[in-house]
Amino acid sequence: MPSPSDPLGRARQNVIYRAGISGITPKVPTEAGRLEAAARRALLRRPGGRRAWAYIYGGAGSGATMDANREAFDRRRIVPRMLRDTSGRDLSVELFGRRLPAPVLVAPIGAAGLITRDADLDVGAAAAERGLPYILSSQGSSPMEATAAAMDSASTTGSAPRWFQLYWSKDEALVDSFIGRAEAIDADALVVTLDTTLLGWRPWDLDLGSLPFTRGVGIAQYTSDPRFAELVAERVATDVEDEPVTVTPQAVRTMLEMARNHPGRLLDNLRAPETRAAVQTFLDTFSNPALSWDNLATLRERTRLPIVLKGVLHPDDARRAFDNGVDAVMVSNHGGRQVDGSIGTLDALVRIREAVGAEPTVLLDSGIRGGADVIKAMACGADAVTLGRPHLYGLAIAGRRGVGEVLDNLLAEIDLTLSLSGVNSWDEIDGSLLS
Structure with missing residues (x-):
């Protein structure tokens, strides 16, 4: 000052x-x-x-x-x-x-x-x-x-x-x-x-069909958390069936962005089921009505x-x-x-x-x-x-x-x-x- x-x-x-x-x-x-x-x-x-x-x-x-x-x-x-x-x-x-x-x-x-x-x-x-x-x-x-x-x-x-x-x-x-x-x-x-x-x-987000968390943006507190890692592992182990995604060029870009935002190497994240499971686990748990x-x-x-x-x-x-x-x-x-x-x-x-x-x-x-x-x-x-x-x-x-x-x-x-x-x-x- x-x-x-x-x-x-x-x-x-x-x-x-x-x-x-x-x-x-x-x-x-x-x-x-x-x-x-x-x-x-x-x-x-x-x-x-x-x-x-x-x-x-x-x-x-x-x-x-x-x-x-x-x-x-x-x-x-x-x-x-x-x-x-x-x-x-x-x-x-x-x-x-x-x-x-x-x-x-x-x-x-x-x-x-x-x-x-x-x-x-x-x-x-x-x-x-x-x-x-x-x-x-x-x-x-x-x-x-x-x-x-x-x-x-x-x-x-x-x-x-x-x-x-x-x-x-x-x-x-x-x-x-x-x-x-x-x-x-x-x-x-x-x-x-x-x-x-x-x-x-x-409406600003809805009209673009855009929610940043679905691309792994804004969930770093979760993907760095040991308890959240346990929840993701449980999801992968039980093979929870997620909502099907229509395969389009934008869906591919979204998956790439999701992998970039996930901790670890990009290529590993693209192959790992934990990458998408982390996003889905976040969406299922972050809010509590x-x-x-x-x-x-x-x-x-x-x-x-x-x-x-x-x-x-x-x-x-x-x-x-x-x-x-x-x-x-x-x-x-x-x-x-x-x-x-x-x-x-x-x-x-x-x-x-x-x-x-x-x-x-x-x-x-x-x-x-x-x-x-x-x-x-x-x-x-x-x-x-x-x-x-x-x-x-x-x-x-x-x-x-x-x-x-x-x-x-x-x-x-x-x-x-x-x-x-x-x-x-x-x-x-x-x-x-x-x-």
């Missing part, structure tokens, strides 16, 4: 403006709409880019929930205060005993390997360079151990903050295995995703990590979560990807904060696009936010450097907007800052 004499926002502006003297403009756009458009252009130029863009950008149904997320932010307006000394700004917050440079976490997004095979390594390293936590996805494209190692190598402190997102599988032993691995990589928290017990109706509060009640005995429930939108669910001893809830509608016509997250956050009071830790996911959004979320009662699609847009444009530039721009905009609103720290922010 820059020194007080070189504030974060001004330092970032200076980097860009100094380059502009030589006619060099940012490859990664600084405005949310242009960033999205640049990422779309970058992906559509690549083989398989239409499928990648559909999965990353698309929402559920008509996209009304994505619109609701943005509308909730746009409806609230900051009312800046003047003539306040803001020269001593402090963006840091404390979460689960760790001081973070800003109230920003990099959200988990499954199948980021659609953009680049090493997506999780690049995103994790870029976050670690800035001291921001990366929430490693269960649907990651690299094993969590490899991502943690890449983050520690990139961190200036040698121990990068990271959380792990758990999708509760139908196989309880696999759940325990994931939890144990998350503890072994020193995750700071376990984020249990509640809103994806089934995949939502996603029977998940209930009874399952959650067992979690405290199964992990020493702080527990965050992700996907909470109703005040009654938030109250019940804290009554059951969880450490935080994350207000999220999965970026509008699960239920069409759902409530916007910022509106849900206000209701939940009113219901649970000031003390419990409440995080906001879905809809954050810029620094002003972060300030609005904090004013509405969030303790921190997660950034989702934008960091993948940066990855699509310029790889690891692109992720870093998106994060740098977000942090700079937070700093400048905080100062221009007459605020030095998050302790000074509440709903009175908003109209």
Whole structure:
């Protein structure tokens, strides 16, 4: 982080403006709409880019929930205060005993390997360079151990903050295995995703007949897991009959991609029954529509990590979560990807904060696009936010450097907007800052 004499926002502006003297403009756009458009252009130029863009950008149904997320932010307006000394700004917050440079976490997004095979390594390293936590996805494209190692190598402190997102599988032993691995990589928290017990109706993917997991993209946490390997071996040994596949040129390309994404040598994977069995085993086990509060009640005995429930939108669910001893809830509608016509997250956050009071830790996911959004979320009662699609847009444009530039721009905009609103720290922010 820059020194007080070189504030974060001004330092970032200076980097860009100094380059502009030589006619060099940012490859990664600084405005949310242009960033999205640049990422779309970058992906559509690549083989398989239409499928990648559909999965990353698309929402559920008509996209009304994505619109609701943005509308909730746009409806609230900051009312800046003047003539306040803001020269001593402090963006840091404390979460689960760790001081973070800003109230920003990099959200988990499954199948980021659609953009680049090493997506999780690049995103994790870029976050670690800035001291921001990366929430490693269960649907990651690299094993969590490899991502943690890449983050520690990139961190200036040698121990990068990271959380792990758990999708509760139908196989309880696999759940325990994931939890144990998350503890072994020193995750700071376990984020249990509640809103994806089934995949939502996603026309962007459906119209292309595209689900990345069927090609082995986004299942690296599973294919690197000892318990999952047992499940695959059991499937192969019992000769489970899978759905027949119509043989077409595309089916052959899919099998080749599946083999490339499976651990081991390509030729061996093409011959081995385990390659297709791994994909089928994942599809059979990864989601659990029977998940209930009874399952959650067992979690405290199964992990020493702080527990965050992700996907909470109703005040009654938030109250019940804290009554059951969880450490935080994350207000999220999965970026509008699960239920069409759902409530916007910022509106849900206000209701939940009113219901649970000031003390419990409440995080906001879905809809954050810029620094002003972060300030609005904090004013509405969030303790921190997660950034989702934008960091993948940066990855699509310029790889690891692109992720870093998106994060740098977000942090700079937070700093400048905080100062221009007459605020030095998050302790000074509440709903009175908003109209």
